[in-house]
Amino acid sequence: MSAPATRVPWTPPLVRVMAGLMLSLFVAAMDATVIGTALPTIAKELGSFQLYPWIVAGYLITATTTVPIWGRLADIRGRRPVLLAGLLIFIVASALCAASPGMAWLIVFRSLQGIGAGCIQPVVFTVIGDIFPFQQRARLQGLFSSMWAIASIVGPALGALFVSTIGWRWIFTINIPIGLVAAALLWGYAEHLPERAEKRKLDVRGTILLTIGVTLLLIGFGTGSQTATPNWLLVAIAIVLLGAFARLEWRSPDPTVPLKLLRHRVIGPAIAVAAVAGTLMFGVTAYVPLWVQAVQGGSAYHAGVAVGAMSIGWPVMSAISGFLMVRVGYQRLVVAGSLALLAGSLMLALGPASLGWVWTGAATLIIGAGMGTFTAPLLIVIQTSVDWGRRGAATALNQFSRTIGGAVGVSLMGVLLERYVASASAPLQGREQLQAGLHADFIVLVVLAVVVFATAIALLLASQKGRAGEVPAREQVSSG
Incomplete structure (x- = not known):
């Protein structure tokens, strides 16, 4: 059961389904980004300041861990019931977070919320892969991929607005009506969301x-x-x-994570690119603000603008790449995106601190553009390379590898930074060592970008036998 070969007409039921999918993805993306500006206020009101990092950590752990499980369940049980189950968990957990009487309860409910969020992104993108043929899917995946980048801009601003006006609990309460509307749209129009895929067990x-x-x-x-x-x-x-x-x-x-997909000539390199690029993306988010404030002498506002520039380049190029993929093929877009990653990383590593936060922001803008250029094409080619019964698991594997790569890579970069700072024997030397440590981390970003570029070239060479865009049907991995 593959995606349709001919163009799918935009009927009213399909429009409603797509609206439900977009709302689902947006509310999950916004929830992941809105929390940052509210954390200090939450910690002050609920107490137990030493526990407050777990508000984010509990969510991240459950959202990451459950991604491949949800993806496989979508293959076994069908997209509609699995997506609705994930949405229901997310909505209920949001209500519980809003009513949390203390820090420990908020951490528990936030972790539950992560379980629901872990379902939404992989299953939403899987459904798009089910409904639309290659040309339509290329454009839509690019537009949907930009939702995360848009949420990274809207989320922090909305969080700051709620905290300063009606209170931090509304950052969770707002999820409830949005989630319910999304669920209602998806519940009422089932023809585009098959309820059962195959009779297999988890x-x-x-x-x-x-x-x-x-x-x-x-x-x-x-x-x-x-x-x-x-x-x-x-x-x-x-x-x-x-x-x-x-x-x-x-x-x-019947594996939860079909690791044999990694042997595929396209899927293996694509997953590798996702994992390494995830490390680079997380590294920019984690260490660019520190570079701007502690080394370049910028304010918190300057740091936010510098790292936020990545979230501008990403959605713009994500939308554009969806249209370009039909014309030039995914391989060229992956190579072009990896070159942008390399260029932006070199700007961070080679640009002296005296160039200021504007230079740093320009570098992250280019990195974001690179990520946006190849993220959607890689997802599309992964989905095209498998049949219906493996599409959910393959889509989830792509997201899972990017998140795991980012979490592990950023931690190792933190170890490198700490070793530089720990070697300082005086405050002045400490500032110098911090600059040296961050510079070493930026060198790591360059190395990662080189790996992404080399893998992109390997992907290009491995795909020479296929057409410029879609992977040949004979190379699809079946669920049998």
């Missing part, structure tokens, strides 16, 4: 190993901690569990 043992392993990995690498130093014991245990998971999944006829 790999319970694999799911348990994956959940525990990824959770320990993220905690071990400092998620939720106020220090960047990893807990190597937890990391080691996580590696053992994930190794056992990989061995089990490789042999399973």
Whole structure:
């Protein structure tokens, strides 16, 4: 059961389904970005300041861990019931977050909210892959991909507005009506959301190993901690569990994460690009603000503008790449995007601090443009390379690899930075070492960009036998 080969007409029911999908994606994206500006106020009101990093960490851990599980469930149970279940969890958890009586409860409910959010993005993009043929899908995936970038601009501003006017609890309350409208639109128009895909079972043992392993990995690498130093014991245990998971999944006829997809000549390099690019993206978000404020002498506003420039380049090029893909093919877009990543990373690494935050913002703008150029094309080619029964898992694997790559990579970059700072023996030298440490992190970004570019070239060479855009049907990976 593949995506239709001919153009799908825009009927009123289809428009309503697409509106529901877009609202679902936007509310999940906005929720992930709106929390940042409200955290200090939440910590002040609820107390237990030492726990407040877990408001973000609990959400990140559950949202990341459940992505591949939701993707596989969408293949087994069908898109509609799985997406509605994820939305319901997200809506209920949002209401509970808004009513939280204390910090511990907020962390628990925020983690529950992450479980629902982990469903929304992979299943939404899977549905788009189901409904539309290649040409329409290329344009729509680009537009939908830009929702995250738009939310990264709208979310913090909305959070600041709520905190300064009606209170921080409204950053969660606002999710309820938006989520309910999205669910109503998707509930009433089921013809575009098949309810059942295939009669297979979820790999319970694999799911348990994956959940525990990824959770320990993220905690071990400092998620939720106020220090960047990893807990190597937890990391080691996580590696053992994930190794056992990989061995089990490789042999399973119904794996939660279809690792054999990585052997595909297109999917393997595409997933590698997603993982490495995720590290680069997270690295920019984590360390550019510190560079602007501590080294270049800019304000918090300047730091926000500098890193926010990435969120401007991303949606613009994401929308454009969706239209260009039909004309030039995904391979050229991936190469062009990787070159932009390399150019922006070189600007960060080679530009002296005296150039100021405007130079830094220009660099992140180019990096964002590069990410936007190849993110949607890579997703489309991954979806095109598998049949209906593997599309949900493949889509989830793409998102999962980007998030895991980012979380682990940023933590290791934090270790590198800490070693530079720890070697300082005086305050003045400490500032110099901080600059040296951040510069070392930017060199790491350049290396990552080179890896992305090399992988993009490999993807281009590996795809020479195919057409410029869509992967040949004979190379699709089936669910059988």
